[in-house]
Amino acid sequence: MNRKHFPSMQLQIVVDHDMLIRDIYTGWPRSTHDARVLRNSNLLTNANTGNYLDAIKYIIADSAYPLKMWLITPFKDKGRLNAQQRRFDKVLSSARQVVERSIGLLKKRFRRLTKVTIHHPEEIV
Numbered sequence: 001m002n003r004k005h006f007p008s009m010q011l012q013i014v015v016d017h018d019m020l021i022r023d024i025y026t027g028w029p030r031s032t033h034d035a036r037v038l039r040n041s042n043l044l045t046n047a048n049t050g051n052y053l054d055a056i057k058y059i060i061a062d063s064a065y066p067l068k069m070w071l072i073t074p075f076k077d078k079g080r081l082n083a084q085q086r087r088f089d090k091v092l093s094s095a096r097q098v099v100e101r102s103i104g105l106l107k108k109r110f111r112r113l114t115k116v117t118i119h120h121p122e123e124i125v
Helices: 034-039 042-048 084-107 111-115
Strands: 011-014 021-029
Touching: 011 034, 011 084, 021 034, 021 042, 034 042, 084 111
Parallel strands: none
Antiparallel strands: 011 021
16 A cells, blocks of 8 residues: 555656666565665666666665665765755755656656556556
């Protein structure tokens, strides 16, 4: 169940600066932590072995993901960030909005994606 109390699934999506989808992975319940989804995806395996990041040097992620040499995440804000760290996080957040715009365009173009009904996720192939 998601925060709106209906079934939903995780979507891990990597989009470049031109809003071209480079990687997409789904199938886990929404309640699954983002880091666990990443650990079980081909993205992690391929990026760790250097088989993914030819055209893309780094992937920008939110704070739910682990920091990796190729995966840039914001600083954890526990009330002690300096001005430079806060600025870094703000710039990083702005760059991540390309993903939100890409998903918005997908939903606009393919309206059915806004109302996907999931009754039995285990039956999805």
